[in-house]
Amino acid sequence: MKLSPKTWLVTQAWTAWMLVFCGGVLATQICFCEETSPTTEHQAKALCLLNFAKYVEWPEQVFPDADSPIVIGIVGENKFQDDLKDVMADKRVGGRKIVVKAVASENDYRKCQILFIGAGDTRREAEVLKGLKSLPMLTVGETDQFVQDGGMINFTTKDGKVRFDVDLNATRAVGLGISSKLLSLAGTVKGKP
Numbered sequence: 001m002k003l004s005p006k007t008w009l010v011t012q013a014w015t016a017w018m019l020v021f022c023g024g025v026l027a028t029q030i031c032f033c034e035e036t037s038p039t040t041e042h043q044a045k046a047l048c049l050l051n052f053a054k055y056v057e058w059p060e061q062v063f064p065d066a067d068s069p070i071v072i073g074i075v076g077e078n079k080f081q082d083d084l085k086d087v088m089a090d091k092r093v094g095g096r097k098i099v100v101k102a103v104a105s106e107n108d109y110r111k112c113q114i115l116f117i118g119a120g121d122t123r124r125e126a127e128v129l130k131g132l133k134s135l136p137m138l139t140v141g142e143t144d145q146f147v148q149d150g151g152m153i154n155f156t157t158k159d160g161k162v163r164f165d166v167d168l169n170a171t172r173a174v175g176l177g178i179s180s181k182l183l184s185l186a187g188t189v190k191g192k193p
């Protein structure tokens with residue numbers, strides 16, 4: 001079927017508009033760590049943690065049943081915990097509710113799927129990470145030595161924007177899968193094939 005020049009032009013314009021629109025929606029969903037006013041650094045990191053939950057696969061045995069929540073544990077950083085709770089309110093990932101709680105002991109850490117260790121707790125960071133090395137738990141931090149201490153994802157700030165680095169060796173060692181979409185946004189990916 002041959003289209004008239006006018007019909008062909010309208011079809012091409014519509015297709016181009018849809019590509020731009022869909023690309024914009026996809027970019028909004030993936031570029032989740034951009035810090036824009038009035039979002040604070042803590043709120044940007046909270047949004048990143050929400051999206052990390054969307055783009056990480058845990059082994060099946062991590063969740064006792066189909067409606068078990070994703071637990072995000074916070075070591076230290078009480079102000080961050082408040083921002084994180086606000087961002088996570090009523091959110092679900094893969095049908096699972098997200099629960100945010102402060103954790104203080106190894107027994108508490110072991111009940112989490114994601115553990116955030118804030119910069120205010122650097123003296124305990126290496127000790128906590130060493131105790132969790134074999135657990136299928138995503139560990140996230142924000143200090144210069146976090147990945148060297150055994151952490152998996154480390155937040156950095158560059159040009160006023162929240163970024164992150166990933167250690168794939170650490171995630172693979174405990175059976176976590178990281179989406180290529182997430183890895184494409186990382187500043188540095190250690191252990192990339």
